[in-house]
Amino acid sequence: EPEVTQTPSHQVTQMGQEVILRCVPISNHLYFYWYRQILGQKVEFLVSFYNNEISEKSEIFDDQFSVERPDGSNFTLKIRSTKLEDSAMYFCASSGGLAGANTDTQYFGPGTRLTVL
Amino acid sequence: AQSVSQHNHHVILSEAASLELGCNYSYGGTVNLFWYVQYPGQHLQLLLKYFSGDPLVKGIKGFEAEFIKSKFSFNLRKPSVQWSDTAEYFCAVNADTGRRALTFGSGTRLQVQP
Numbered sequence: 693e694p695e696v697t698q699t700p701s702h703q704v705t706q707m708g709q710e711v712i713l714r715c716v717p718i719s720n721h722l723y724f725y726w727y728r729q730i731l732g733q734k735v736e737f738l739v740s741f742y743n744n745e746i747s748e749k750s751e752i753f754d755d756q757f758s759v760e761r762p763d764g765s766n767f768t769l770k771i772r773s774t775k776l777e778d779s780a781m782y783f784c785a786s787s788g789g790l791a792g793a794n795t796d797t798q799y800f801g802p803g804t805r806l807t808v809l
Numbered sequence: 810a811q812s813v814s815q816h817n818h819h820v821i822l823s824e825a826a827s828l829e830l831g832c833n834y835s836y837g838g839t840v841n842l843f844w845y846v847q848y849p850g851q852h853l854q855l856l857l858k859y860f861s862g863d864p865l866v867k868g869i870k871g872f873e874a875e876f877i878k879s880k881f882s883f884n885l886r887k888p889s890v891q892w893s894d895t896a897e898y899f900c901a902v903n904a905d906t907g908r909r910a911l912t913f914g915s916g917t918r919l920q921v922q923p
Binding site (some may be wrong): 799 | 841845851852853854855858860899901903905907908909910911912913914915916
């Protein structure tokens with residue numbers, strides 16, 4: 693069964709550094725998402741991406757964050773200048789993107805644990 | 810904005826016991842409802858979802874959930890749990906306005922003892 697993959701599984705960085713988290717969505721999916729879960733808190737939506745542009749974003753997704761689909765397979769989340777509070781598990785997801793349907797299943801990757809020191 | 814509450818944070822059951830995990834949402838409009846499960850060391854995967862039709866939804870691995878609109882609830886049930894059901898269970902919603910962003914509950918950790 694096709695799966696969403698994410699690399700790295702764990703990233704440690706210093707405060708103020710830039711990080712790029714990488715995801716390979718399921719190949720025929722059209723919608724891509726990033727969520728995060730701070731330790732002990734809920735999974736929170738960050739952003740969704742369709743047709744090479746952001747389709748939705750939350751208030752968490754400020755100017756420090758950006759997303760990109762640099763080629764036909766990867767989907768990346770960049771954090772420009774990391775803060776201590778960015779430490780979290782970051783999940784990528786993808787969905788088939790049935791036209792007009794927001795009921796299609798989102799398939800999640802295993803997550804990248806980001807630790808900001 | 811919608812919100813989701815899962816009141817049971819940690820549930821411990823013996824094998825063959827029945828399971829019901831509560832999920833309540835807060836939103837004035839129509840919603841789509843999802844239950845995801847995360848087994849130890851694995852990624853989130855969909856158990857079942859509801860968006861229209863029969864309010865009793867059947868999912869994988871013998872799970873079902875009932876949407877009760879008047880109670881804003883979407884409780885997850887299983888008549889007889891197995892040790893392999895040990896996992897964390899997340900309820901999620903999205904607003905039926907075309908938005909795809911999922912709003913998650915805080916999760917319920919289920920521990921099934923053999």
